[in-house]
Amino acid sequence: MRNVITIARKELQSYFASPIAYVVIGFFALLFGYFFASLIYWFEQQSLQMTPGSGPPLNINQALIGPVFMNVSVIVLFVMPMITMRTYAEEKRSGTMELLLTSPLTDVQIILGKFLGALGLYAVMLAVTLIHVGVLFLYGNPEWKPVATVYLGLLLMGACFISAGLFISSLTKNQIVAGMVTFAVFLLLWVINWLGQSFGPTGQAVISHLSITEHLDDFARGIIDTKHVIYYLSFIVFGLFLTAKSVDSERWRG
Amino acid sequence: MIEVQHLSKRYGPFTAVDDVSFSVGAGEILGFLGPNGAGKTTTMRIITGYMPASEGTVTVAGHDVFSDAIEAKKRTGYLPETPPLYPDMSVRDYVTFVARIKGVPSREVRGRVDDVMKKTHIADMASRHCGKLSKGYKQRVGLAQALIHNPDVLVLDEPTAGLDPKQIIEARQLITELGGNHTVVLSTHILPEVSQTCNRVVIIARGKVVAVDTPDNLTARLRGSETMYLQVSAPGADVTQALAAIAGITRVKAEAGGNGLVSIEVDCEQGRDVRRELAATVVHQGWGLLELRPMRMSLEDIFLSLTTEDAGSAPADAAPAATEAASA
Ligand SMILES: Nc1ncnc2c1ncn2[C@@H]1O[C@H](COP(=O)(O)OP(=O)(O)O)[C@@H](O)[C@H]1O
Ligand SMILES: [Mg+2]
Numbered sequence: 001m002r003n004v005i006t007i008a009r010k011e012l013q014s015y016f017a018s019p020i021a022y023v024v025i026g027f028f029a030l031l032f033g034y035f036f037a038s039l040i041y042w043f044e045q046q047s048l049q050m051t052p053g054s055g056p057p058l059n060i061n062q063a064l065i066g067p068v069f070m071n072v073s074v075i076v077l078f079v080m081p082m083i084t085m086r087t088y089a090e091e092k093r094s095g096t097m098e099l100l101l102t103s104p105l106t107d108v109q110i111i112l113g114k115f116l117g118a119l120g121l122y123a124v125m126l127a128v129t130l131i132h133v134g135v136l137f138l139y140g141n142p143e144w145k146p147v148a149t150v151y152l153g154l155l156l157m158g159a160c161f162i163s164a165g166l167f168i169s170s171l172t173k174n175q176i177v178a179g180m181v182t183f184a185v186f187l188l189l190w191v192i193n194w195l196g197q198s199f200g201p202t203g204q205a206v207i208s209h210l211s212i213t214e215h216l217d218d219f220a221r222g223i224i225d226t227k228h229v230i231y232y233l234s235f236i237v238f239g240l241f242l243t244a245k246s247v248d249s250e251r252w253r254g
Numbered sequence: 255m256i257e258v259q260h261l262s263k264r265y266g267p268f269t270a271v272d273d274v275s276f277s278v279g280a281g282e283i284l285g286f287l288g289p290n291g292a293g294k295t296t297t298m299r300i301i302t303g304y305m306p307a308s309e310g311t312v313t314v315a316g317h318d319v320f321s322d323a324i325e326a327k328k329r330t331g332y333l334p335e336t337p338p339l340y341p342d343m344s345v346r347d348y349v350t351f352v353a354r355i356k357g358v359p360s361r362e363v364r365g366r367v368d369d370v371m372k373k374t375h376i377a378d379m380a381s382r383h384c385g386k387l388s389k390g391y392k393q394r395v396g397l398a399q400a401l402i403h404n405p406d407v408l409v410l411d412e413p414t415a416g417l418d419p420k421q422i423i424e425a426r427q428l429i430t431e432l433g434g435n436h437t438v439v440l441s442t443h444i445l446p447e448v449s450q451t452c453n454r455v456v457i458i459a460r461g462k463v464v465a466v467d468t469p470d471n472l473t474a475r476l477r478g479s480e481t482m483y484l485q486v487s488a489p490g491a492d493v494t495q496a497l498a499a500i501a502g503i504t505r506v507k508a509e510a511g512g513n514g515l516v517s518i519e520v521d522c523e524q525g526r527d528v529r530r531e532l533a534a535t536v537v538h539q540g541w542g543l544l545e546l547r548p549m550r551m552s553l554e555d556i557f558l559s560l561t562t563e564d565a566g567s568a569p570a571d572a573a574p575a576a577t578e579a580a581s582a
Contacts, residue, residue, distance in 0.1 A: 003355060006351065006354040014342055017342035017343065094340075095336045096338040096339070097338075098332070098334045102302040102303055102304050102327060104325075104328045106324070251306065
């Protein structure tokens with residue numbers, strides 16, 4: 001465990017030593033701020049137009065927080081490749097992989113360390129949004145439970161992207177290639193939903209089950225369904241398993 | 255301390271290391287000498303547990319590097335061909351990170367880092383980013399990294415490559431100091447390196463071991479016959495015939511220069527000192543003797559003669575190589 005933490009710390013340190021962390025967080029904060037502001041504006045318009053007594057008042061959770069965080073999943077799609085692309089590719093290119101693989105560490109410790117490091121940066125990124133949410137709590141009275149579950153959902157969803165990103169990065173020495181392939185794969189996992197609609201009801205059910213973002217819906221409604229949690233966890237484990245296989249086969253090939 | 259037995263490594267159909275065996279005793283400095291592409295790096299990567307062998311076994315301090323990898327790695331320090339540095343990390347952060355992953359107990363990390371930085375003379379660069387260091391400093395940080403957990407075995411891949419002459423001398427001094435406390439294996443394709451730092455040499459070519467011995471023995475053993483060099487002033491004389499008549503001389507090669515000067519190489523039977531006879535003959539013929547000295551074969555010649563030979567016929571016992579060298 002000490003080794004895992006050492007690696008994770010080193011990963012986090014290297015994100016913040018290079019511009020990556022700042023670019024990622026800045027980009028994320030900017031887009032999030034934009035979505036947030038425009039949804040607030042829309043929410044305000046809707047509320048003002050409603051005449052009192054014409055129906056239930058707009059629910060801030062359903063009408064604002066839910067949609068905002070669904071947008072977050074799109075932003076994550078764009079920034080996550082920047083976080084994961086260098087994890088393995090850069091170590092292989094610069095030769096530091098030789099240091100890691102000749103140290104008394106297991107492959108699993110290295111993989112988990114890198115995974116937690118990336119997850120740490122992602123968590124910092126999400127933490128930026130706490131400011132916006134704080135404002136909502138200050139001036140409105142949203143329910144806290146759906147807010148908490150949406151963060152849990154986002155964390156799980158991000159972890160899936162990270163484990164897939166680690167695997168892709170482990171396949172190449174070139175971090176740019178890793179980044180682009182990762183982005184393409186994430187995009188595919190995202191649009192797969194739309195494709196599903198052309199396959200009829202069963203096709204859609206199957207395909208939307210595969211889509212990473214689709215599983216986020218219930219979390220945004222304040223529901224923690226084990227079905228979704230298990231989906232995310234198995235996705236993560238599978239990604240990390242593939243990474244381990246990839247590192248090991250690279251070692252045999254030399 | 256290190257046992258390498260029947261080690262082979264294939265990259266696809268290509269055999270990079272072919273049935274290599276040798277062992278290194280505690281405190282010894284072993285030189286791993288061979289031209290580029292001989293398989294030095296591959297062998298070292300297997301010893302350090304970076305990659306598994308195709309066949310054969312390696313043990314470090316009694317631990318198999320494959321089946322008991324973690325224990326073997328705890329006892330091994332490795333400086334790859336390019337020092338494995340993180341350019342964005344400061345020297346101190348980097349060495350500290352390596353100390354942690356090499357399993358130095360938390361309480362001792364700080365002390366070890368300070369010690370090693372002092373020993374490798376990088377303390378003045380402690381807060382500099384690794385990426386901004388000169389080649390010489392990078393190499394020293396690489397060495398610090400390899401030493402940090404005070405390993406029994408140090409594996410150094412071309413530790414002086416790319417350094418300037420002053421840095422090379424410093425590096426050699428440091429390595430010589432390290433022998434004794436550590437078992438050192440260093441690879442190089444530069445000859446003076448081995449004769450100056452190593453107790454023993456393994457010469458490898460095209461993946462095969464061609465000779466294992468001390469630098470001195472190698473020189474002696476490979477001189478199958480003794481060669482003398484002499485220069486005489488003998489205008490218009492047949493030097494070759496006169497000298498070849500001396501008993502014990504097997505070959506005379508004369509080369510006429512200007513002004514009647516002749517440079518001559520004379521091979522004679524081993525252990526037979528023909529200097530007196532040579533001098534007497536020259537004087538007797540009325541020539542002027544300008545120079546007479548034994549020619550030692552340099553390690554360079556040995557290396558070339560061993561490694562340029564056909565790989566298939568290269569045995570660890572160097573007799574054929576010696577004949578070839580003598581007749582060359
Ligand atoms: N990963 C690899 N894949 C294929 N061939 C390799 C690989 N690494 C080294 N080789 C080949 O193996 C041979 C030995 O290489 P190496 O061990 O690096 O030699 P040296 O360090 O003595 O220069 C070379 O011919 C090299 O091209
Ligand atoms: Mg090499």
